[in-house]
Amino acid sequence: MIYLYGLANASCASLADCLNEIDGLQGPLQQTRIGPWTLVHSEHDQEEIMPRRRLLLAHTKVLEAMLTTGTVLPARFGLVAHEMSQIERLIHSVYDKINAEFEKVSGAVxxxxxxxxxxxxxxxxxxxxxxxxxxxxxxxxxxxxxxxxxxxxxxxxxxxxxxxxxxxxxxxxxxxxxxxxxxxxxxxxxxxxxxxxxxxxxxxxxxxxxxxxxxxxxxxxxxxxxxxxxxxxxxxxxxxxxxxxxxxxxxxxxxx
Missing domain, CATH: 3.30.910 (Protein Binding, DinI Protein; Chain A)
Structure with a gap:
C-alpha cells in the first residue's frame, strides 16, 4: 500500500533534493508525477496508523520541507491508497477542484x-x-x-x-x-x-x-x-x- 503526504506544484527533482535527509513514516520518501503536479508518498505495511505524536510530527515535517519548493496541498494524516493507479484515477477525476485549490493558495503561506x-x-x-x-x-x-x-x-x-x-x-x-x-x-x-x-x-x-x-x-x-x-x-x-x-x-x- 501507499501512504500519502501531499501534492506539490514542484518537480520530482526539486522535491527529492529538499526531502533527501527526511524519513517517511515507514520508509523512504518517493515522488511521482501526476499531471502538472508531484505526489510525495512512501510505502505502507497495511498496519493501522495511530495518531501518535511521533508520527504526527513526522508527517508534518515532510509537509514543511515540501513547502520550501512551492505550493503544497496537504494530505490528511493517515491517508493511504492501495496502488498508484488508484491515486492517479482519483486525482484526474477531481482535476478542476485540485487546480482551483492550487490557484487559491498559490504564492501564499x-x-x-x-x-x-x-x-x-x-x-x-x-x-x-x-x-x-x-x-x-x-x-x-x-x-x-x-x-x-x-x-x-x-x-x-x-x-x-x-x-x-x-x-x-x-x-x-x-x-x-x-x-x-x-x-x-x-x-x-x-x-x-x-x-x-x-x-x-x-x-x-x-x-x-x-x-x-x-x-x-x-x-x-x-x-x-x-x-x-x-x-x-x-x-x-x-x-x-x-x-x-x-x-x-x-x-x-x-x-x-
Missing part, C-alpha cells in the same frame, strides 16, 4: 498568530478604564471578606468587561492587518488576556510586512497599559486551514 498580555496589567487597565467597577472594588475592599457574595458578583462583572475589551482589541488588530491578509480563521482564545488566536493566509512576499503590522498594532493597544504584548507567530506551516480538498478522497469507495 499559512501563519498562526497568538497575541496575549500579562494578566495583572490587563486587570488594572480594565479597572482604570471603567470607573464604576473601580469604585465597586474599592467599596468591597473596605467591607473585607464578609462580602463574599458581592465579591463573587463583582468578579463576574470584571470578567465580562475583560472579555468585552478583549473582543474590541481583537477587532482593532484584525482591522489593522486586513489589507495584508487573503483569509483568516479565528480560534477561541485560551483565556481572557489572549486578544488574538488565529490562522492567516498571507502572500509569501508580504510575510515580513504582516509580522511588522501585527507587532505595531498590538503595541498600540491599550488592553494592558504599561505592558507590551506577547506575540507568537507560528509558521509558515502546511496549508491545512485554507485548503478545502486536502486530498481527503474516499479511496475504499473508489476501489470498490
Amino acid at each position: 499559512e501563519l498562526g498568530v497568538r497575541v496575549s498580555f500579562p494578566r495583572q496589567a490587563a486587570l488594572a487597565a480594565t479597572l482604570d478604564a471603567h470607573s464604576l467597577l473601580r469604585q465597586e472594588r474599592e467599596a468591597l475592599q473596605r467591607k473585607g471578606t464578609k462580602a463574599h457574595f458581592e465579591i463573587a458578583a463583582f468578579g463576574g462583572k470584571l470578567a465580562e468587561e475583560m472579555d468585552r475589551r478583549r473582543g474590541a482589541a481583537q477587532t482593532t488588530l484584525l482591522n489593522a492587518i486586513r489589507p495584508l491578509v487573503r483569509d483568516h480563521v479565528l480560534r477561541k482564545p485560551e483565556d481572557d488576556t489572549e486578544v488574538l488566536r488565529a490562522e492567516f493566509l498571507v502572500d509569501a512576499e508580504a510575510q515580513r510586512s504582516f509580522e511588522e503590522a501585527i507587532a505595531n498594532a498590538a503595541a498600540a493597544l491599550d488592553f494592558a497599559a504599561g505592558e507590551g504584548p506577547k506575540i507568537n507567530i507560528i509558521g509558515p506551516v502546511p496549508l491545512c486551514n485554507f485548503v478545502n480538498l486536502n486530498l481527503s478522497f474516499d479511496l475504499d469507495q473508489e476501489a470498490a
Whole structure:
C-alpha cells in the first residue's frame, strides 16, 4: 500500500533534493508525477496508523520541507491508497477542484498568530478604564471578606468587561492587518488576556510586512497599559486551514 503526504506544484527533482535527509513514516520518501503536479508518498505495511505524536510530527515535517519548493496541498494524516493507479484515477477525476485549490493558495503561506498580555496589567487597565467597577472594588475592599457574595458578583462583572475589551482589541488588530491578509480563521482564545488566536493566509512576499503590522498594532493597544504584548507567530506551516480538498478522497469507495 501507499501512504500519502501531499501534492506539490514542484518537480520530482526539486522535491527529492529538499526531502533527501527526511524519513517517511515507514520508509523512504518517493515522488511521482501526476499531471502538472508531484505526489510525495512512501510505502505502507497495511498496519493501522495511530495518531501518535511521533508520527504526527513526522508527517508534518515532510509537509514543511515540501513547502520550501512551492505550493503544497496537504494530505490528511493517515491517508493511504492501495496502488498508484488508484491515486492517479482519483486525482484526474477531481482535476478542476485540485487546480482551483492550487490557484487559491498559490504564492501564499499559512501563519498562526497568538497575541496575549500579562494578566495583572490587563486587570488594572480594565479597572482604570471603567470607573464604576473601580469604585465597586474599592467599596468591597473596605467591607473585607464578609462580602463574599458581592465579591463573587463583582468578579463576574470584571470578567465580562475583560472579555468585552478583549473582543474590541481583537477587532482593532484584525482591522489593522486586513489589507495584508487573503483569509483568516479565528480560534477561541485560551483565556481572557489572549486578544488574538488565529490562522492567516498571507502572500509569501508580504510575510515580513504582516509580522511588522501585527507587532505595531498590538503595541498600540491599550488592553494592558504599561505592558507590551506577547506575540507568537507560528509558521509558515502546511496549508491545512485554507485548503478545502486536502486530498481527503474516499479511496475504499473508489476501489470498490
